[in-house]
Amino acid sequence: MADMKVYFDNNATTPLHPEVKKEMIAAMEMFGNPSSMHAFGREARANVEDARRKVAHFIGANEKEIIFVGSGSEANNTVLSLFVCGSSQCIPGSKMRSSIITTKIEHPCVLETSECLGHRGVRVKYLNVDKYGKIDLDQLAGLLGDDVGLVSVMMANNEIGTIQDIETIAKMVHERGALMHTDAVQAVGKLPVDVRSLGVDFLTMSAHKIYGPKGIGALFVKKGVPYCPLIRGGHQELGRRAGTENTLGILGLGKAVEMRAFEMPEEEERLLELKHILRNGIEERIDDIHFNGHPTDSLASTLNVSFTGVEGEAILLYLDIEGIAVSTGSACASGSLDPSHVLLATGVDAELAHGSIRFSMGRESSREEVDYLLDVLPRIIERIRNMSTAYIKGGLHAASR
Amino acid sequence: MLQAGEWAYSETLKEHFMNPKNILQGENTDEFDGVGMEGNLQCGDQMMVVIKVDKEKEVITDCQWKTYGCASAIASTSILSEMVKGRTLDQAFHISPKEVAQALGGLPDHKIHCSVLGDKALRAAINNYYIRNGQEDKVKKEQAKVICQCMSITDHDIEDAVLEGARSYFELQERTKLGTVCGQCKDEAEVLLEKFKHIHFGV
Numbered sequence: 001m002a003d004m005k006v007y008f009d010n011n012a013t014t015p016l017h018p019e020v021k022k023e024m025i026a027a028m029e030m031f032g033n034p035s036s037m038h039a040f041g042r043e044a045r046a047n048v049e050d051a052r053r054k055v056a057h058f059i060g061a062n063e064k065e066i067i068f069v070g071s072g073s074e075a076n077n078t079v080l081s082l083f084v085c086g087s088s089q090c091i092p093g094s095k096m097r098s099s100i101i102t103t104k105i106e107h108p109c110v111l112e113t114s115e116c117l118g119h120r121g122v123r124v125k126y127l128n129v130d131k132y133g134k135i136d137l138d139q140l141a142g143l144l145g146d147d148v149g150l151v152s153v154m155m156a157n158n159e160i161g162t163i164q165d166i167e168t169i170a171k172m173v174h175e176r177g178a179l180m181h182t183d184a185v186q187a188v189g190k191l192p193v194d195v196r197s198l199g200v201d202f203l204t205m206s207a208h209k210i211y212g213p214k215g216i217g218a219l220f221v222k223k224g225v226p227y228c229p230l231i232r233g234g235h236q237e238l239g240r241r242a243g244t245e246n247t248l249g250i251l252g253l254g255k256a257v258e259m260r261a262f263e264m265p266e267e268e269e270r271l272l273e274l275k276h277i278l279r280n281g282i283e284e285r286i287d288d289i290h291f292n293g294h295p296t297d298s299l300a301s302t303l304n305v306s307f308t309g310v311e312g313e314a315i316l317l318y319l320d321i322e323g324i325a326v327s328t329g330s331a332c333a334s335g336s337l338d339p340s341h342v343l344l345a346t347g348v349d350a351e352l353a354h355g356s357i358r359f360s361m362g363r364e365s366s367r368e369e370v371d372y373l374l375d376v377l378p379r380i381i382e383r384i385r386n387m388s389t390a391y392i393k394g395g396l397h398a399a400s401r
Numbered sequence: 402m403l404q405a406g407e408w409a410y411s412e413t414l415k416e417h418f419m420n421p422k423n424i425l426q427g428e429n430t431d432e433f434d435g436v437g438m439e440g441n442l443q444c445g446d447q448m449m450v451v452i453k454v455d456k457e458k459e460v461i462t463d464c465q466w467k468t469y470g471c472a473s474a475i476a477s478t479s480i481l482s483e484m485v486k487g488r489t490l491d492q493a494f495h496i497s498p499k500e501v502a503q504a505l506g507g508l509p510d511h512k513i514h515c516s517v518l519g520d521k522a523l524r525a526a527i528n529n530y531y532i533r534n535g536q537e538d539k540v541k542k543e544q545a546k547v548i549c550q551c552m553s554i555t556d557h558d559i560e561d562a563v564l565e566g567a568r569s570y571f572e573l574q575e576r577t578k579l580g581t582v583c584g585q586c587k588d589e590a591e592v593l594l595e596k597f598k599h600i601h602f603g604v
Contacts, residue, residue: 311445313471314418317409321419331445332471332515339445351442387421388469389438389447393428396442 006324006369010209010362011158011186011302016252017211017363023255024213027248034245035236044247051254055218058257059203060194067219067237068250072185072206073109075219076152078230078241079181079202080113083149084120097149097178099123103135104345105162106154110183111341114152123147132294133162133346140169144176151180155187159329159342159358160293161302163191170199179225185209185217189260190268190299201225207249211363212256216249263363271300271361274370278303278359281374286381288397290352292343301361304329306343306352307381309390309397315357318380324373329356351396410472411506417476422483425451425465433465435533437525440518446470448478450522452485454530459490466522473508473515480504481519494527494541496520499600513601514564548590551582556593563597570594 007015016024027047032040034048049063056063069075083100102114104126114124125143127135135153144151151173156163170180181202187193188203189210195203203220207213219241221227227240234242282289288308307315312328319326329340331354338344339353348356359373390397408415430436433451440447447470453463464482468475481501485493501516502508508516524541531539545555554577562576570591574580580587598604 309442309469311470311474314475317418317472320409330471332473332512349443350445354442354445387424387467387475389449389467390442390469391428392425392449392467393430395428 004323004369004372006372008359008361008365008369008373009325009327010365011161011299011358011360012327013208013214014211014362015364016213017256017259019259020212020252020255024248024252027251030247032247034247044245048245048247048250051250054254054258055205058193058261059188059205059220060196061220062223064238065195065220065223067221067240068245068253069217069219069241070215070243070246072183072204072209072217073107074230075204075206075217076107076109076181076183077113078219079204080110080117080150080152081230082226082228083122084117097147099125099145099147100150100152101125101127101140101143101148101178102152103127103129103154105129105133105157105159105342106152107158107183107185110152110154127153129162129345131347132297133157133160133292133342134294134297135164135169137165137168137172140172144172144178146177148173148176148178151178153180153182155182155184155193156191156299157293157342158186159340160304160346161186161299161360162294163187163297163299165297166198166200174199186299189257189264190301192264195220195222207253207256210256210260213249213252216246216253218253267363268300271365274361274365274367275300275303277367278370278374279305281370282377285374285378290348292346292348292356299360301365303359304343304356305359306348306356308352308355309388309395310355310381310384312355312357314384315355315380318384319373319376322376322380324376327358327360329358330354410476410508410512413480413504413506414473414476414508417479417505418472421475421479423463423465423479425449425467433463435526435528435530437522437527437529439521439525440470442469446474446515446518448474448518448522450478450482450519450526452523452526452530454490456534461485461488461490461493464523466519468519470515470518471512473505473512474518476505477501477508477516478519478522481516481523485523490527490530494524496523497600499603510602511566517564517601548593549577549579549582549586551586552578552580554579554586559590559593560597560601563594564601567594568598 032044034045052063052066056066118124166182173180179201182200183204185206188205201222206217229240231242290306292304312330313332316328329343331339343353430451434454435452438449449467451465452461455462464485466478468478498517498520528540545557547555567573567576
């Protein structure tokens with residue numbers, strides 16, 4: 001068994017930052033309900049609001065514009081669901097603008113919510129992406145009409161790391177009178193994100209992707225933008241999200257963004273260098289591969305590569321045995337029979353989508369770990385290819401060997 | 402707190418994944434008496450099974466394979482290749498996916514189709530042997546029977562839908578569009594649905 005443990009699945013989730021952990025352990029003593037007027041409650045309230053200031057500051061927002069929610073998925077559900085309201089009571093003019101536009105490469109929480117909205121009378125239009133995962137701006141211009149109420153485009157893709165030009169998209173969207181949402185779960189804390197310069201109306205972020213705890217996220221809602229809560233029945237978050245505040249989680253998120261502000265700037269360069277070494281190393285050692293995602297407009301931490309003739313879950317589990325954690329776009333690992341919708345949207349064929357592996361590094365990733373991976377991976381691919389039907393006489397890739 | 406389980410699947414499956422038995426070495430299948438291939442790379446699973454046969458006794462003496470697929474697919478073909486050795490062609494032909502899954506110590510529902518494919522490849526190899534040896538009369542065709550005339554849906558389509566997750570008549574309709582026109586096939590389809598649920602999932 002492997003003695004080295006390499007965690008290259010940071011886009012799935014991240015370990016707690018030691019400082020976040022410290023903060024949360026200390027906060028466990030603080031049990032007061034922030035809504036209570038007594039000393040216990042006031043202590044909790046003060047800390048929750050302090051965390052809110054930190055989060056707001058981190059993305060260039062006003063603290064009143066930050067709503068704490070249970071997850072990135074909840075934030076995305078909340079924003080999209082604004083547009084299903086049958087009346088114009090909450091969102092003025094929503095009846096006139098009952099279409100939404102999103103992309104084919106969004107997280108399932110956006111795609112499945114969109115599909116559900118479709119059943120409830122909202123018209124949903126999906127943007128195509130090019131082979132690097134960039135959305136088609138001309139198509140967006142063509143789809144933007146007076147019927148469109150909301151456009152939702154993710155800032156950085158979780159699977160292939162491709163970064164969209166949200167600033168340009170938001171300008172186009174606003175010119176046509178629609179609202180702009182970006183799911184920035186994979187972007188905040190990895191790239192500089194400023195809601196004012198992006199010009200977005202809604203932005204989703206999550207703590208556990210940036211060394212914070214699970215079960216807490218934040219939704220930025222620009223001041224003056226129409227809003228309707230998804231979870232009703234409480235005055236918390238200024239009536240915008242009912243339910244007693246997750247004080248521990250909120251404090252963890254506050255600390256997580258504080259630490260990101262310190263560490264992010266120099267980390268990006270380091271990760272880019274590691275990704276470069278990883279990419280070149282794979283290219284040198286293994287043939288018949290295909291890199292997915294944009295060559296430059298991409299998260300420094302994320303490298304997605306497809307291996308011809310090899311199924312991804314097999315790679316994932318052989319790497320797991322060697323102590324290396326990654327993820328795959330293969331259907332076999334997803335519980336469905338379809339491979340990654342993101343890769344298919346970029347035009348990658350189904351076989352390469354089944355054979356895709358995502359390496360997502362993080363603040364603790366090191367050169368030593370990349371070298372270890374580069375040592376282990378070629379043997380695993382070779383081993384799987386040796387038992388694959390793809391290379392037998394008459395097999396699909398027989399000629400390539 | 403609980404610790405991480407030893408592995409994603411059973412220990413037997415892990416053993417067959419880490420040390421697969423009887424992988425066909427090289428690419429030459431000429432020395433084998435029967436070759437069968439099923440599935441395709443686009444769907445994420447493809448298996449080839451090759452067999453050697455004692456022609457007098459009609460007993461499988463060797464079985465090797467190649468698989469493109471996930472851990473369950475690799476382990477299924479590996480254990481299948483062990484199971485069939487020493488069995489007569491007729492016995493081997495009737496090995497069910499359920500037996501393979503049981504031998505592996507169980508498979509999660511969404512992995513059952515992986516074991517089905519190895520089974521199909523084995524039957525294709527046996528049929529291939531019969532054809533090569535002038536015994537076409539023994540070739541066992543799995544005749545598909547059309548159940549839904551309107552949408553031209555066969556019992557095989559129903560089986561596939563069950564393997565892909567359909568558990569109710571409504572889900573079966575969602576996947577196959579069966580019974581969405583005249584609806585006369587409903588009773589027969591429901592019987593088959595229950596049959597395949599029972600065969601593959603024991604429910």
